[in-house]
Each structure stands twice: as structure tokens, then as C-alpha cells.
Amino acid sequence: MALLQISEPGQSLDPHQRRVAVGIDLGTTHSLVAAVRHGIAECLPADDGRVILPSVVRYLDPVQGGAGRQIGFDALAAQVQDPANTVSSVKRLMGRSLAQVVDVDKLSYNVVEQDGMAVVETVAGRKTPMEVSAEILATLRFRAEDSFDDELYGAVITVPAYFDDAQRQATKDAAQLAGIHVLRLINEPTAAAIAYGLDNGSEGIYAIYDLGGGTFDISILRLTKGVFEVMATGGDSALGGDDYDQALAAWALAQQGVSAALNASERAAVHAEARRVKETLSSSSSEMFRSSVAGWHIEQAVSPSDFEACTAALTARTMTAVRKVLRDAGVSKDEVQGVVMVGGSTRMPIIRRTVGAFFEREPLTNLNPDEVVALGAAIQANALAGNSRDGDLLLLDVIPLSLGIETMGGLVERIVPRNSAIPTARAQDFTTYQDGQTALALHVVQGERDLVADCRSLARFELRGIPPMVAGAARIRVTFTVDADGLLSVSAREQGSGVEARVDVKPAYGLSDEQIAAMLQDSFATAQQDIASRALVEARVDADRMIAATRTALAADADLLAPAELQQIDELMASLAAIVGSEDAAAIEAATTALAKGTESFAALRMNRGIQQALSGKKLEEV
Ligand code: ADP
Ligand code: MG
Numbered sequence: 001m002a003l004l005q006i007s008e009p010g011q012s013l014d015p016h017q018r019r020v021a022v023g024i025d026l027g028t029t030h031s032l033v034a035a036v037r038h039g040i041a042e043c044l045p046a047d048d049g050r051v052i053l054p055s056v057v058r059y060l061d062p063v064q065g066g067a068g069r070q071i072g073f074d075a076l077a078a079q080v081q082d083p084a085n086t087v088s089s090v091k092r093l094m095g096r097s098l099a100q101v102v103d104v105d106k107l108s109y110n111v112v113e114q115d116g117m118a119v120v121e122t123v124a125g126r127k128t129p130m131e132v133s134a135e136i137l138a139t140l141r142f143r144a145e146d147s148f149d150d151e152l153y154g155a156v157i158t159v160p161a162y163f164d165d166a167q168r169q170a171t172k173d174a175a176q177l178a179g180i181h182v183l184r185l186i187n188e189p190t191a192a193a194i195a196y197g198l199d200n201g202s203e204g205i206y207a208i209y210d211l212g213g214g215t216f217d218i219s220i221l222r223l224t225k226g227v228f229e230v231m232a233t234g235g236d237s238a239l240g241g242d243d244y245d246q247a248l249a250a251w252a253l254a255q256q257g258v259s260a261a262l263n264a265s266e267r268a269a270v271h272a273e274a275r276r277v278k279e280t281l282s283s284s285s286s287e288m289f290r291s292s293v294a295g296w297h298i299e300q301a302v303s304p305s306d307f308e309a310c311t312a313a314l315t316a317r318t319m320t321a322v323r324k325v326l327r328d329a330g331v332s333k334d335e336v337q338g339v340v341m342v343g344g345s346t347r348m349p350i351i352r353r354t355v356g357a358f359f360e361r362e363p364l365t366n367l368n369p370d371e372v373v374a375l376g377a378a379i380q381a382n383a384l385a386g387n388s389r390d391g392d393l394l395l396l397d398v399i400p401l402s403l404g405i406e407t408m409g410g411l412v413e414r415i416v417p418r419n420s421a422i423p424t425a426r427a428q429d430f431t432t433y434q435d436g437q438t439a440l441a442l443h444v445v446q447g448e449r450d451l452v453a454d455c456r457s458l459a460r461f462e463l464r465g466i467p468p469m470v471a472g473a474a475r476i477r478v479t480f481t482v483d484a485d486g487l488l489s490v491s492a493r494e495q496g497s498g499v500e501a502r503v504d505v506k507p508a509y510g511l512s513d514e515q516i517a518a519m520l521q522d523s524f525a526t527a528q529q530d531i532a533s534r535a536l537v538e539a540r541v542d543a544d545r546m547i548a549a550t551r552t553a554l555a556a557d558a559d560l561l562a563p564a565e566l567q568q569i570d571e572l573m574a575s576l577a578a579i580v581g582s583e584d585a586a587a588i589e590a591a592t593t594a595l596a597k598g599t600e601s602f603a604a605l606r607m608n609r610g611i612q613q614a615l616s617g618k619k620l621e622e623v
Contacts, residue, residue, distance in 0.1 A: 019153035021183060021385035022144045023191070023377025026133060026157055026171065028091040029213025029241070030344070031055045032371060033140040033155075034378035035148070036387070041195070041375040043368075044147045046072075052370060053143075057135045058086040059122035069124070071139050080268040083108035085122045089214055092237070093118040093129035095163075095170035103238045108264065130170055134177035141180050154181040156381040158373050161187040161219050161233045183384040189219035190228050191376030192342045196364055198223060204337035205231070205329075209355055209363070210373075211318060211345035214240040218322050220329040220336075234325035236317065241275070241345040244311045249274035251310035252289045252300040260294040269293060281307050282347045308350045315354055322358065339363040344370045403458075403480055403488060406443035408433055409537040410452045415480045418448065427479040429495075433545070435552060436468040440476060444490050444505060450530040451537070461503040463492040471549075532585075539588040543580045546592050547573055550599055553606060560605040572598045 022035045022044070030052045034043045043051035050073070058075035060068050070078060079086040087109055093101055098113035110121040120127045137157075144152050157180075159171055168185050175182045189208035193199060198206055203224050210217040217235040221228050249270045262270065273291045280287045281304050289300040308315075326333060339359050345351065346369045355363050367375065404414040407430070416426050432440065440463045447455030466474055475495040482488050491502035550573055558566060576591040 018387050019385040020144060020148045020150050021153050021378075021381035021387065022140075022155050023374050023379070023381045024137065024140055024155050024157045024180075025188070025191075025371075025374035025377060026091065026137065026159075026174075027055055027212060027373075028089050028215055029055055030370060031136050031140060032374040033144050034371065034374040035144060036378050036382035041378040041382075043371045043374055044143055046143055053136065053139060054088070055090065055133075055136050056086060056088040057090070057132050058082060059124040059127065060085070061123040063123075069135060071135050079108065080265050080272065083264055083268060084110065085124075087120050087122070087127065087132050090120070090129050090132040092214070093120070094133065094174070095129075095167035106238075108268070130174040130177055133171070133174035137175055137178035137180055141178055152180065153385055154183040154381065156183050156191075156377040156384065157185055158188045158191045158377050159185050160215075160217055161189050161230050162217070183381055186377060186380055187219075187230065188217070188342070188373050189221060189230070189233075189340075191373045191380065192340050193221055193223075193228060193376065194379050195367055195372045195376035196338075196340055198338065198340070199228065202337070205331055205335050206338045206340060207322070207326075207336045207359070208340045208342060209318075209322070209346065210235075210342035211351060212240050212343040213345070214238070214242050216240055216318050216321065218318070218325045220325055220331055231331065232325045232329035234321050234328065236321055239314065239317055241278070241343075242271070243314050244278055244345065244348070245271045245274040247311045247314060248278055248289075248302070248307060251306070252277075252291075252298060252302065255300050256296065256298045258294070258296050258298065260296065262293055266293040277302055278307065278348070282349060304349070311350075315350060318351075319354060319358060322355075333359055336361075340372070341365045341369050342372050401446045401456075402448055403444065403446055403482075404455075405430075405478060405490075406445060406452045409541040411534060411537050411541075412445055412447070412450055412452055412455055415478065416482065420482075425479060425481040427477050430476045430478055431472050432466065432469065432474045432476070433471055434548070435471045437471065437474070438466045438468055439464045440466065440492065442478065442490065442492055442501075442503075444488075444503070450534045454530075458488070459490070459503045459505040461490070461492075461501055463494065463499065463501040465497070465499040466494045467497050469496075471545075536583060536585040536588075539585040539592070540580055543576055543588050543592045546595050547577060547580075550595065553599070553602065557602075557606045557609060560609065561602060565602065569595075569599055569602065 020035070022033050023041075025032045032043050032051055032053065034041055045051045046053070053072045054076040056072065056075040056079065058070040058078045060070070069075075075086055076088075079088065089107065092103070093111065096118050097116050098104065098111060098118045101111065101118050104111050104118075111118050112121055112126070113119070114126060117128060119129070120132065141152050155175065157171060157175060159168055163171070171185060172182050188210060192208050192210070193206055201223075204222070206221045206223065208219045208221060210219075215235065215237050216239045217233065219233045220231040222231050252274065253270070270291050270293060273289060277287045277289045281302065286301060286303050289298065289302050291298045336359055339355060339361065341352065341355070341363045346365070352363060352365060402414045402418040403416040404412045407413045413428065415428050416424060442461050442463065443452065443457065444459045445452055445455040446458050449455050463476065466476070476492055477495055478490065478492045480488060480490050487504065489502060489504040491500060493500040550569065554569070561569070572595040576588075576595050579587055579591050582588065
């Protein structure tokens, strides 16, 4: 989804009037909270000084009297000992059914399905992913409130660009459970770009390379006139720092000739050691891998080149995804103006070198890669809370696909064009098609194509109780309103009588950025074909309307016609009716025009009769 930047004429607030607004990076592995203080965004530390909170919650056995849970580092430390009740990587479950969860068998705890939702089974009962995430969010909320000694006004929470509506909604629900007012959800790559101030910089194309603990995301953003648009997203939701740990652990065990099968907690211990070694190697030229498992005592020296060699396949996989996303975006690597590095795993020197060599430019690494997403979210939160000074910038979403309604013949009338900034409201007037029509069916659609059949159906509703009028006399105003969260409501109101109907819909529901991209691509590829089909449909609608109008006129006033005139009109109608089902738009139009011409004098006669009827019995001055 794209973001639009606008200037907000804000007033500078007194320090005591400032609202506490934070940015939260709710990560798969780590979560952070950041805020703007004295004009600078910074991550807020816990009591121990650490800013990172492992996204891990351990549930304790209520029967053992330990009615409670551990969150963060305590929970992480307990994972080896109690993997089944220690929930990590819960972000993978958010807004998903069991079948939709990637690599569910890699998780150390048991996931089951409940009400179409993947939930975790623990000693303390079943926990929804929203409940688990809420524990993490609440911890960060308390941290912020302690740090400011004030209540939290609201938070901007980041989500991956590919998160669909269900996943975004689940994130909002988790925040609500944690008692957090969500100012807005924004995409992680956009937040990273904001942290680097790219939104103030030159227009152009940027790549955001985000290698975290369990996921790799690559996004191509385009900045034009202050609008960030996600051109394409890609990556691998099962590739991250954890895989580097596993590869290193496997290599170290193989070097030592360890062949014994390890149990779950031994595996966890080996991986924890591998992770420590990996992280140390990012700033040191050798490290010892030490572990005692399954009766083996392992001591293996690891050099950076050993590490890089045994993980080379993983690094190569990220670059394959980078090439693919550039292809999807239709962008060559030298069009990319800047590369932003995000995620703790981009501290690995091999990653920086490989990405730098590919793009032939030094990637942006001067901000802490763990913190960059939270920092960008904090800048946003500060602006949304109204704390920013004059001229500060506010980001708004734009609508990714056009919104419109179905008109006669299955055509789409676009009402809100794509890339309109939200919130927005747009109205258009429509009329009835048939005489005496008292109800109107409205069909709300999303997409760039001209035919309803090629667009996505969002909602249907009816406007009833329109007073009977001749076709074309009713004036029905259809208004589309999209609020700041992207929620659409459509209302229809007959202006004369005031009868009204409305419906609320979520336009982005279930559409990933890839699907949006595909729908757009589709609309470009088929624009020519759409013009042809639109012409045909319009010709058919006109023809049907002409035939219907002529039938109505004949039923009322056929007595005005001589038999020969009546026969001529019947013939014109018959030849139009015969051709209206054909694919030949031009022929249909010609036959419609012929019928219109052939009935001109009949129409004049009817008009005279109508005037006479209207005037009869009235005095001249009344007219
Ligand atoms: P997520 O976005 O998935 O929550 P993070 O961005 O916090 O993840 O990244 C966590 C990953 O970063 C872990 O795999 C961790 O081992 C790795 N990491 C952190 N510091 C370093 C470092 N100095 N060198 C290499 N990897 C690191
Ligand atoms: Mg992350």
C-alpha cells in the first residue's frame, strides 16, 4: 500500500501538553518501542538498559502455583527448558488459519485450529496469537508509560508490507487487548525509509532489504511527490538469522564428527551457541563454538570465512529474491537510488558486502538495523499525535485500487480513482433506467478494469422507496467515503425524496500487495480490449433503452400513428432487436440511430398530446 505525505499545519505544543505517542516494531523475533523526545527519535530501554524485547512469552503452569507468564529475555532463557510452553515467532500465526501457517512444524510448541484460527496450546490453556502478542505489546506500553511517567496516548505499529487485512486486523486486535490506541498501522519498509528521512529526500526508487530472525523481506518503494508506493514486495517468510544459526551449528557438529541425534533441548542449546558465535563474528575475526551435548564435548574454532562458506547458500537465496522483486517491479538495479538495511541479520558483514556489490552502491547502515523500523514508526506517531511543529510531515495512506459501482450492462463507473489520498469522500449522481423504478441495486467494486466481471466485488446493497418517476427523472447521489483507516462506506440518496441507504465495506480486505500489483498489471495489459468491450456494452445498453422506450410509447399512444408508420417503427425495432446480441458495436449503434430517427415524428406527436392534456382544464395564467 502506498503512503502520501502532506503538510499538517500543526501548532507546537507545550511540553506538558505533549501526548505520549510511540512507534512499536512488533517483530517476529524482537520487538521495540521508540518515541520522539526533544525532536529526536530514540528507542526506549527497559530497566536493564536493553532496548530489544525478545518476542517470546512463556506460560507457567497454574496448578504449580506459578499462575503467570514470563515475557522477553526471561521467557527466551526458559525456552531450552520448557519449549512447549514458550511461544516465540507468534507473528507467523497472526490472522492465519492452521493451514496458512508457514513451517508450523518448526515451532517448538503445539499449534491447533480453533474457530478457523491457529492458536497455541499451553499448560495455561489455549492462547490466541492476539493474546500472546498483546503480552508483548503491553510490556512495551508499560515501558513507555514508565519512561514518560504519563499515560500512553497512542501508538503506530508496524506490519510487513505483505500483511493482508486479516493479519493487520489481528495486529490491531492485539493492540486493543493490550489497551493501546492504534494511531495507524504502517508498513515496515516504509517506516525504515522514514527513519532515514528518505521521505524528505529526492524522488526515486529505494530498496529495503530486511533480514530478521526468521524472515527475509525485500521491498521496492517509489517516492514521488511525497508519496511512497510499494512497487513490489518479495522475500522468503522461512529464511532468516535462525537459518544461519542452524547452518553454523550443523557445520560445527559435522566438523567434530558428531553424528548423534539431538533431542529438542539439546538442539536449542546448540542453536543458541551458534547464534552467539555468529553475532560475535560480525565484529571479530574468530570465535570458539563450545557445547556439551549427547555426551560430546565440542570445541570448534570458527573464522568469518568458515561461517560465510557454510551459510553461502542462504545469502545466495536472499539475492535470488532481490532479483525477482526487481523484475516484478519492472526496475533495473541501477535505477535504485538507495538501499536501506533493516533487521539484526544485516549486521553480518557478508550481507552488507553482497548487497553492496550487487547494487554497486554502499547500503545505508548508519542507523541501528534492529531499531530503524521502530524509529520510523515513532516519527510517524509523533506527527499523528499532533506533537509535530509547523511544517512537519504526516503520512497518509492512499487507495491502492480504484473504487466504483456497477452501472447498466455490467460496466464500472469509477468514483474514487486509485492513489487518491485518504480520508476522502467523492460523490456522483445517477438516475433510474426504467419508468416507475422504485428500487436501485448498488454493487460496489474495486479494480482498474472496465467490466464488473473483471473487478473484485466488495458489497451489494439496495436503495428502496424511490418515488415512481419516469426513467431518468430520479436523481440519486452515490457518495463514497474512505476514512483514515481505509474503511469505505457507500451511501445512496434520492435527492428529491431523501430516501437513503448505506453500506460499510473494507476495500483492502484480503488483498495482498502482490494481488493488487497483479490486478493493475492486468488492467494495463487489457486496456485496449476493455475499450472495445465498453463500447459494445454501451451500444447494447443504448439499444435496449431505445427499444424499451419505444415499446412504452407505443403502448400509450400508438393510436396517433397511421398503420404504415406503425409498421415502419415495428420493423426498425425488430431489426435492432435482432442485432443487439451481436458483437458488432458499430452495427448496433447504427440500428439504434435508425430507430431514433424513425420515431422522431411519433415523439413530436406524443409531445403535442401531452401538452394538450396538461393544459386542458387550466386557465392560461396558471400555466
Ligand atoms: P525480527 O525482525 O525477525 O524480529 P531482528 O531484526 O531483531 O528480527 O533480527 C534478529 C536476528 O538478527 C537474529 O537472528 C539475530 O541473531 C540477528 N543478529 C543480531 N545481532 C547480530 C549480529 N551482530 N550479527 C549477526 N546477526 C545478528
Ligand atoms: Mg523486523
